[in-house]
Amino acid sequence: MARIQGYLIDLDGTVYRGEQLIPGASQAISLLRARRRRFVFLSNKPLQSRMDYAAKLTSLGIPTEKSEVVNSSQVLALHLSREAPGAKVFAIGEPPLLAELKEAGLILTDKPEEIEYVIAAFDRTFDYRKLNIAFQALKRGARFYATNPDRTCPVENGEIPDAAAVIAALEATTGRKVEKIFGKPSRYMIETALEVLALPPEKCAMVGDRLETDIRMAKENGLTAILVLTGVTRPEDVRSSPFQPDYIIPSLAELPALDEKIGGER
Amino acid sequence: MARIQGYLIDLDGTVYRGEQLIPGASQAISLLRARRRRFVFLSNKPLQSRMDYAAKLTSLGIPTEKSEVVNSSQVLALHLSREAPGAKVFAIGEPPLLAELKEAGLILTDKPEEIEYVIAAFDRTFDYRKLNIAFQALKRGARFYATNPDRTCPVENGEIPDAAAVIAALEATTGRKVEKIFGKPSRYMIETALEVLALPPEKCAMVGDRLETDIRMAKENGLTAILVLTGVTRPEDVRSSPFQPDYIIPSLAELPALDEKIGGER
Numbered sequence: 001m002a003r004i005q006g007y008l009i010d011l012d013g014t015v016y017r018g019e020q021l022i023p024g025a026s027q028a029i030s031l032l033r034a035r036r037r038r039f040v041f042l043s044n045k046p047l048q049s050r051m052d053y054a055a056k057l058t059s060l061g062i063p064t065e066k067s068e069v070v071n072s073s074q075v076l077a078l079h080l081s082r083e084a085p086g087a088k089v090f091a092i093g094e095p096p097l098l099a100e101l102k103e104a105g106l107i108l109t110d111k112p113e114e115i116e117y118v119i120a121a122f123d124r125t126f127d128y129r130k131l132n133i134a135f136q137a138l139k140r141g142a143r144f145y146a147t148n149p150d151r152t153c154p155v156e157n158g159e160i161p162d163a164a165a166v167i168a169a170l171e172a173t174t175g176r177k178v179e180k181i182f183g184k185p186s187r188y189m190i191e192t193a194l195e196v197l198a199l200p201p202e203k204c205a206m207v208g209d210r211l212e213t214d215i216r217m218a219k220e221n222g223l224t225a226i227l228v229l230t231g232v233t234r235p236e237d238v239r240s241s242p243f244q245p246d247y248i249i250p251s252l253a254e255l256p257a258l259d260e261k262i263g264g265e266r
Numbered sequence: 267m268a269r270i271q272g273y274l275i276d277l278d279g280t281v282y283r284g285e286q287l288i289p290g291a292s293q294a295i296s297l298l299r300a301r302r303r304r305f306v307f308l309s310n311k312p313l314q315s316r317m318d319y320a321a322k323l324t325s326l327g328i329p330t331e332k333s334e335v336v337n338s339s340q341v342l343a344l345h346l347s348r349e350a351p352g353a354k355v356f357a358i359g360e361p362p363l364l365a366e367l368k369e370a371g372l373i374l375t376d377k378p379e380e381i382e383y384v385i386a387a388f389d390r391t392f393d394y395r396k397l398n399i400a401f402q403a404l405k406r407g408a409r410f411y412a413t414n415p416d417r418t419c420p421v422e423n424g425e426i427p428d429a430a431a432v433i434a435a436l437e438a439t440t441g442r443k444v445e446k447i448f449g450k451p452s453r454y455m456i457e458t459a460l461e462v463l464a465l466p467p468e469k470c471a472m473v474g475d476r477l478e479t480d481i482r483m484a485k486e487n488g489l490t491a492i493l494v495l496t497g498v499t500r501p502e503d504v505r506s507s508p509f510q511p512d513y514i515i516p517s518l519a520e521l522p523a524l525d526e527k528i529g530g531e532r
Contacts, residue, residue: 127393128427135427151439161394161401161439168438169431173417 003264004224006038006197010208013231014252018156022230024253026061031256039068040193044148044183046073046097046121072147072183073097075192077104088114090137092130092166093121112136120166121147131169138174148183185217209233216243228252269530270490272304272463276474279497280518284422288496290519292327297522305334306459310414310449312339312363312387338413338449339363341458343370354380356403358396358432359387378402386432387413397435404440414449451483475499482509494518
């Protein structure tokens with residue numbers, strides 16, 4: 001069995017909950033960095049830029065570079081910039097997603113007759129005008145991509161509608177299905193993360209709190225899957241799931257101890 | 267076989283197309299009124315009031331009373347005012363729907379903790395704020411109704427997203443299914459129309475241009491079904507449909523001639 005050199009770490013529910021760092025997370029990452037483990041931090045949310053995530057982690061006590069963060073908007077922008085450089089796109093999304101698309105050389109337009117790609121994302125400024133522009137473009141044959149498949153996004157006092165609202169509204173009215181989704185559990189996210197780590201899947205482990213995204217994505221792509229119990233999953237949820245982790249640890253604080261067992265030579 | 271005394275008439279595609287009256291429609295209705303046939307005009311659109319529809323028909327040459335118009339917002343408001351008089355409702359919809367709900371004695375609120383019924387409708391002012399209010403209310407257990415099931419609404423140069431967008435966004439994010447839909451082809455619309463006509467179904471015929479709504483609703487509820495070819499259906503579409511009309515006429519202009527055959531004594 002190959003030894004682990006790199007870790008893909010989910011953020012919300014794994015490193016922090018809202019604005020609260022999981023106890024021991026900072027020490028764990030710093031200990032593993034001393035063992036020269038490589039890291040990428042993964043988020044499905046297209047609401048903040050990679051710079052924002054790196055700044056948040058750093059301020060919480062985990063010094064992080066922008067290049068160590070992978071989120072769904074970046075994965076989508078990277079993929080599109082390779083598949084169709086300079087393509088004309090219309091995104092139902094917030095400013096950080098639009099900035100990411102522009103940075104990748106894509107051209108933003110809201111003219112249905114020009115739009116080559118419609119991007120559905122988590123958008124708290126979603127409205128009928130955007131819905132109709134995307135609808136008209138899709139009826140004319142534009143491609144139909146989405147950042148992330150999440151139904152809801154956890155917030156301080158509960159949850160709010162996520163990208164699934166936009167995807168469903170467009171699917172129901174156009175009769176078309178979204179063609180590619182880039183966030184977890186898609187292989188696109190894994191591919192980008194492995195590219196950043198410059199490691200093959202068998203030398204990497206995914207650490208996360210969700211069976212149907214984090215653990216599923218790891219298992220489907222040949223990574224070691226590590227479940228933490230600081231997020232949405234309870235121990236009793238694991239048995240009935242089709243997505244079985246290789247290891248279960250109480251929290252990220254216990255990752256260094258597990259790394260002693262599964263990590264490569266230092 | 268019972269003889270026909272009353273007609274339920276679809277509007278768009280049957281009486282007019284956009285702002286253009288179907289040739290001969292005015293003369294046909296006036297001839298049938300002289301034979302003391304009763305009429306209701308049906309619309310799924312919750313964007314105009316019954317008064318607006320009556321005024322439009324009158325201005326196009328078909329003098330019509332408000333009481334002869336049945337639309338999806340009225341059917342819903344009537345049903346709700348009987349099922350839960352004075353209930354607290356939140357509607358994703360435009361002002362004419364809100365006015366209809368208020369007129370029926372229902373109380374409009376946008377506080378999720380108060381909302382007893384969420385109404386999804388065709389709404390060109392749909393936005394994330396409304397989506398989130400409805401989402402929060404549905405998560406707390408509010409009932410989930412919709413005015414009409416249409417994917418799209420025909421407009422001058424094509425079509426635009428209809429109530430299906432709102433229904434789908436709420437279903438996808440809450441994991442719940444809409445409980446009742448009041449527009450065609452629902453039985454609620456037929457029940458209201460027959461109440462207005464004060465006739466039993468076997469003495470009524472439905473005239474419309476759509477197999478999956480007008481003809482389906484007529485056949486499922488014991489009415490005679492008459493298809494006109496002035497809207498979306500072509501003669502060759504009929505054979506493959508599960509919804510078979512009893513009669514097919516080229517346009518509303520030919521209804522008086524058919525009435526000679528199927529109409530009751532004068």
